[in-house]
Amino acid sequence: MEGHIPVVDFGPYDLSKHNVNEADLQPLADDLVHTFATVGFVYLTNTGIQKSEAEELFGVADRFFDLPLEVKEKYARPQDKTRNRHGWVCVARERSNLETLGNLKEAFDINMPLSEGQTWPTEVPDFEDKVVTFYERCRRLDMRILELIGRGLHIPDVPGFLSMFQYMGRGANSTTLSALRYPPVPDDVSEKQMRCGEHTDWGAITLLFQDGVPGLEVMNKEGDYKPAPYVPGSVLVNIGDMLQRWSGDKLVSTKHRVVMPESAADRRSFRRSIAFFTHPDEDTKLVCLDGSNKYDPITAKQHVEQKLKWSYLDS
Ligand SMILES: O=C(O)CCC(=O)C(=O)O
Numbered sequence: 445m446e447g448h449i450p451v452v453d454f455g456p457y458d459l460s461k462h463n464v465n466e467a468d469l470q471p472l473a474d475d476l477v478h479t480f481a482t483v484g485f486v487y488l489t490n491t492g493i494q495k496s497e498a499e500e501l502f503g504v505a506d507r508f509f510d511l512p513l514e515v516k517e518k519y520a521r522p523q524d525k526t527r528n529r530h531g532w533v534c535v536a537r538e539r540s541n542l543e544t545l546g547n548l549k550e551a552f553d554i555n556m557p558l559s560e561g562q563t564w565p566t567e568v569p570d571f572e573d574k575v576v577t578f579y580e581r582c583r584r585l586d587m588r589i590l591e592l593i594g595r596g597l598h599i600p601d602v603p604g605f606l607s608m609f610q611y612m613g614r615g616a617n618s619t620t621l622s623a624l625r626y627p628p629v630p631d632d633v634s635e636k637q638m639r640c641g642e643h644t645d646w647g648a649i650t651l652l653f654q655d656g657v658p659g660l661e662v663m664n665k666e667g668d669y670k671p672a673p674y675v676p677g678s679v680l681v682n683i684g685d686m687l688q689r690w691s692g693d694k695l696v697s698t699k700h701r702v703v704m705p706e707s708a709a710d711r712r713s714f715r716r717s718i719a720f721f722t723h724p725d726e727d728t729k730l731v732c733l734d735g736s737n738k739y740d741p742i743t744a745k746q747h748v749e750q751k752l753k754w755s756y757l758d759s
């Protein structure tokens with residue numbers, strides 16, 4: 445338990461394990477679903493994804509973010525919301541909710557496969573290779589977590605549920621890997637400014653890899669924000685709005701934010717994180733997994749379009 449967020453050992457189903465007995469996985473599946481139904485967030489240890497793998501990605505992202513503005517502009521994410529969400533997002537362009545200021549963060553979003561006209565930044569030669577490798581590691585871990593969620597929810601057709609994620613990274617699926625970097629806190633910063641304002645994630649689940657600079661806070665059952673610091677070697681996983689709706693509100697999409705750190709040293713530091721926002725294929729009908737008709741069965745694509753309507757400052 446790190447604060448109010450449980451730490452769960454994913455060892456029984458880490459990425460190196462094959463032909464694992466279903467019965468041996470059920471306790472882990474039950475544990476995960478219980479945590480996602482109550483807290484909405486969990487730290488997974490022993491996933492098979494090493495700390496060094498995330499650090500390599502922080503490194504290539506840093507090399508991109510350190511490039512001059514005019515170079516980064518070439519890779520700016522298009523404003524046209526109907527297009528794939530791929531590219532660079534400059535500091536303070538996005539807001540997390542309608543009340544807050546733009547976030548003090550810079551991002552490179554990767555939504556594979558790239559569409560026509562979208563490119564990898566050639567100024568950082570190993571960017572594409574490192575991102576594609578890490579994306580695949582996240583995708584594989586995702587499929588295992590989703591499988592356990594399916595088992596823990598006692599969905600009758602778990603393979604059918606997993607098949608709704610089959611185009612992740614390959615086709616009509618809006619799963620996005622976001623490399624994030626928060627700049628040092630300016631001296632004259634407004635008290636209301638956040639690194640990332642209060643929000644819930646939109647998708648099914650999110651994998652989050654953080655560096656050691658604090659600031660992430662997750663709301664607890666009492667409605668208070670509590671720190672969610674980096675637990676070495678872990679992956680922080682949370683439920684998004686789409687899976688909350690899809691599960692008929694059994695699993696909870698919990699509010700979180702990234703505040704300015706307190707110590708002078710941390711305020712002078714960049715904060716880095718990688719978020720892997722996992723979505724089902726665009727044409728997936730979100731028919732309540734519990735067999736109820738609590739929500740209309742909109743498609744995953746319609747769900748994302750509703751969320752995109754208000755997330756930009758300049759629209
Ligand atoms: O950077 C972080 O630690 C969290 C970012 C986040 O919650 C998001 O981008 O949705």
Ligand SMILES: [Fe+2]
Nearest residue numbers: 643644645700
């Ligand atoms: Fe988030």
